[in-house]
Amino acid sequence: MTIIQWYPGHMNKAKNQIQDRLKLVDVVLEIRDARLPLSSANPVLDQLIQNKKRLIILNKKDLADASQTKKWQQYFQNPQVASVAIDAQHTQHLQIIIQKINQLMAAKLKKFQQSGVQNYTIRAMCIGIPNVGKSTVLNKLAGKNIAVTGNRPGVTKNQNWIKTKSHIELLDTPGVLWPKIDDETVGIKLALSGAIKDSLVPQTDIALFALDFFQKHYPQLLQAAYHLTTTDLQENNKELFLHLCQQFNMADDYERSANKLIQDLRKGIWGQYTLDWVQEIDS
Ligand SMILES: Nc1nc2c(ncn2[C@@H]2O[C@H](COP(=O)(O)OP(=O)(O)OP(=O)(O)O)[C@@H](O)[C@H]2O)c(=O)[nH]1
Ligand SMILES: [Mg+2]
Structure with missing residues (x-):
């Protein structure tokens, strides 16, 4: 069987970029493939995120086994992390994501309200491995098709924020996290879902x-x-x-x-x- 190559160089570059951008946001929207709730995650994000609020979005739920999706949502639940299963491709308004962000940020929102701040903003970024639907989610949340330019160097110097209809602003470019392929089974599952190039396996x-x-x-x-x-x-x-x-x-x-x-x-x-x-x- 072919061993899928793993390049630490790619990983470090992505890690540094994500680390810089994390400083700018209140909440991370981590997109995963609902068919691969674990294999489409990269544990490096756990180290990077630390105390930041995080919403795990199990996307492509239309392709996944509904009973397993339900179990995974229960599995991920904790005070810092919320989870939601969506089908970004076929859903026009991802209101459920806004609701979940509001729940996660309830303490901060309450403070704004108590101190009479009207024009408050919650800042969020999308992150995830290739092909999980980051751009689709971003476009739907923004309510328009944004030219997503992908990974580019020095991205932290040119951040663009996209306003949504709610008080949430989104970073224009999703963070690309490389998958962590630590065994062959994970590699094959990722290939099967389309997250890594077919030619690799x-x-x-x-x-x-x-x-x-x-x-x-x-x-x-x-x-x-x-x-x-x-x-x-x-x-x-x-x-x-x-x-x-x-x-x-x-x-x-x-x-x-x-x-x-x-x-x-x-x-x-x-x-x-x-x-x-x-x-x-x-x-
Ligand atoms: N069935 C289904 N397909 C989806 C869903 N969301 C996105 N897709 C499809 O999945 C593919 C990848 O979506 P993108 O939004 O481009 O994914 P991405 O994470 O931005 O991909 P990269 O930019 O390559 O990293 C596209 O063909 C989408 O149409 C979903 O909820 N269900
Ligand atoms: Mg994309």
Whole structure:
């Protein structure tokens, strides 16, 4: 299996940029993929954030297993951290995010009110690994499409604040955190979700992982997606893969079959699924 390279240089650069920008905000909107509530996080953020308020946004909930999403929201709850599950792509007004920010910032808001301050502002920034939906969330919160320029050097010298319809201002550029790939499974899960480039992991490795995972956790979904029999499902993942290659009339092209499986999965043809399970980390 291909080992995904991890470059500490990238990490340090991102870390420094995020550290500078954190000083400017009251609350961090940490976007994660609802299918990967742990694997799409980077623990470096825990060290950087320290006492800052944080809202964990489990985005793409439309693709995730709803029962797991609920469990993860309970799991993340604590006084400094709130969590919310959203589908930023298909929701016009992300009012729920504003509500959660207000709850997290209740003490500060109360102080403003008590001292008669009318024009107060809460400042927030979006942060997250690639492809989790940072720009989508930012645009929806801003109520317009902002040109998001991505990671650029010296960003702290040119901060732009975007006003929203509420008292919240957002930093214009989301912070890109690189994923922390400390084992192969995390790397494969990230590849499957589209968070890291497909070219970094062979398509057949990703497809075999997906088949094995669904055989264990979501056999009915897999069965329905490809009209499989119960006997087909009991084959090991490699046998099942060969079976599907034949079914697709692609028996001589494993990479193409694997790619079809991955694209089907990403399009939602396999149904809604979560790749990190709460039970697995509790045990
Ligand atoms: N199904 C679904 N797709 C979403 C959702 N939010 C964003 N997407 C899609 O996910 C892809 C990535 O979204 P972006 O907003 O560009 O993500 P990003 O985190 O800014 O990505 P980078 O800038 O590459 O780091 C796009 O194709 C979006 O349309 C969601 O809630 N559900
Ligand atoms: Mg973006």
